Amino acid sequence: MASVFCENCSKMLKEFAANFRNVCKEFKLKVYKELSHCTCVRITPERTTQLPTLLHLCDNGPHIFRQERLQALNTLAASENIDLQMTAAVYYLRLSHQYDFMEPIMPLLLSIHFDVQKSILLAVVNLLIKNNVCKELVIEMGMLVPLLELFQSGDATAQCHSCACIAMLASAESNTDALLVDGIIPLLALAKSYDPKVQQDAAWALLYLTQSDWPTRILCQAGAIPVLVLLLQSSDPEVQFYSCTALCNIAAKQEHHPKMLSIGSHYLLKSLLTLMSSSVQKNSAQACRCLQTLSMNVLIQEQLMELEWVLPLKGLLKDSAPVWTEPAITLLSDLSAHPPNKDILISEGVLDGIGQLLRHHRSSCVIVAHSCKIITNLCSSCTGQQAVLEGLCLSGPLRAFLLPTLGDETLLHVTSCLQHMMTLDPLKCKLSATLTSEHVSRLVKLSGQSGNSQLSYNCAAIISKLDMSAEMRHLLRPHYLNVIEYLLAFLQRRDVQFQQLVIITVFNLQKDEGFVSQLADSELEVQLWKVQAQTEETRRLLQRIQPLSPSCVLNH
Secondary structure, rough: OOOOHHHHHHHHHHHHHHHHHHHHHHHHHHHHHHHHHOOOOOOOOOOOOOOOHHHHHHOOOOOOHHHHHHHHHHHHHHHHHHHHHHHHHHHHHHHOOOOOOOOOOOHHHOOOOOOHHHHHHHHHHHHHHOOOOOHHHHHHHOOOHHHHHOOOOHHHHHHHHHHEEEEEHHOOHHHHHHHHHHHHHHHHHHOOOOOOOHHHHHHHHHHHHHHHHHHHHHHHHOOOOHHHHHHHHOOHHHHHHHHHHHHHHHOOHHHHHHHOOOOOOHHHHHHHHHOOOOHHHHHHHHHHHHHHHHOOOOHHHHHHHOOOOOOHHHHHHHOOOOHHHHHHHHHHHHHHOOHHHHHHHHHOOOOHHHHHHHHHHOOHHHHHHHHHHHHHHHHOHHHHHHHHHHHOHHHHHHHHEEEEOOOOHHHHHHHHHHHHHHHHOOHHHHHHHHHHHHHHHHHHHHOOEEEEOOEEEEEEEHHOHHHHHHHHHHHHHHHHHHHHHHHHHHHHHOOHHHHHHHHHHHHHHOOHHHHHHHHOOOOHHHHHHHHHHHHHHHHHHHHOOOOHHHHHHHHH
16 A cells, blocks of 8 residues: 655654654663662562563563673572562573573572472573583582482473483583582482382483483493492382493493493393393393393303303293394394304204294394394204204295395395305205295396395395206296396396306206207307307416416415
8 A cells, every 4th residue: 555655754754763762772771770770679579579570671672681681580580489480480491592691590490499490490401402501610500419409309300301401511521520429429329229219210310321422431430330230130120121221322332341341240141131031021122132232242242151041032032022022033143143152042942933933023124134144144054954944944034035025135134044045955955945936036036126236146146056956947937038137137247246146047057958948049148158258368368477376366
């Protein structure tokens, strides 16, 4: 809509409005300054009721109000009136997203009113998250003690926020000494409390602190590991879970393993094995995860061998829920790769359990992948091969191989397992006889896909080792054209491993006249003759030069 005023009048009216706003601002500032210096405004309930109004008066004011706002906040924070203190706490919570002045915090943290403490505690969290304050200054102001007291309040929100503050303060390396004296050591003392609720809260706080590197170092320096190990023996399942998870976080850094191993008589490992047999499923699963993290250390694996560790693990494999079985199978997979463990696992019947597991949990990629790794690790010995033949360890990977839901990563483990078994004569004969037309079709299809080279190689390697019985020839004949196609692609690669696989496959499949007829005059045959001619020419040229001695070849 067009203005009813001319251009000059409109300009004058805008100037008048701007000047009027400036006059109002100056007047507000003058009134606020006068009131803030007046003795009428003191820290008594009767005389401070005007201050909340003054805070809101300054709320949208210019930056020059900041000092006056801080003075008003300090006055309200020091008041003995709960409403005024709450006003200061809530207002400071708003400002904590922008400003960094800290004077009102301590009196509000020390308030006798819990709601005031909770509000200002959240403001401290904001300040620390946004790095609006110097963490060293927070420590120097003595905030750790009230923070720890709030942690003991029993209120879940206050505990969470106070613990978050302690964890963020612990991230500053220069705070180490103060944190040890005023934060971590008192927290470890609380963890030893006979009060189950206090012990549970302390265990949760210790777990929270182990989620970052530097606080974890401070905890270990303060002697947290023995305390956490003792908490594994608690009668409270939550305390057991928190302490086990904290130890798992600590074990993730190998620098802490010496301290974990220094607890005598294998106490840590014994406690974890005991917890692994717990009726509380999340605790037994977490104990498996902790042992699996620790098992990366060879010394810990050697200590485990001295203990009864196989039976608890076998028991967990029988659980019907994959979420609880997966940690156990992951640990067992890592332990089966350690040579001294292999005979123990075979003699304890682990392979039979793996076969049963694959039968019931084929939809879990974790279970399928680690089961195949265990079979691969254990089937090389004669006793291992016998156990595979007697159990379900042949049919299990074959069933899993046909699942359309498996991703390439899991299929890699399945095909690696099948390929390894095809290199072992007793298993090769049984495996070849067990394959169906669906297996052969999938092997050929995956051999020809170009998305994952290793998966293609694994599948083609299985085909190259098949026993060419009459039944197998019948299964392969519909696919010979596709086989020749992927073999030609392999031959054109620069990777010698793929080229050699082509020759091995052709040598095996030419036992069938059907393949020989398909190969005749094909592009693959032409390329094979070229490779042979190039190889002979290379050999002839090499004979012209002085051959290198074996030592020279090895040195290079």
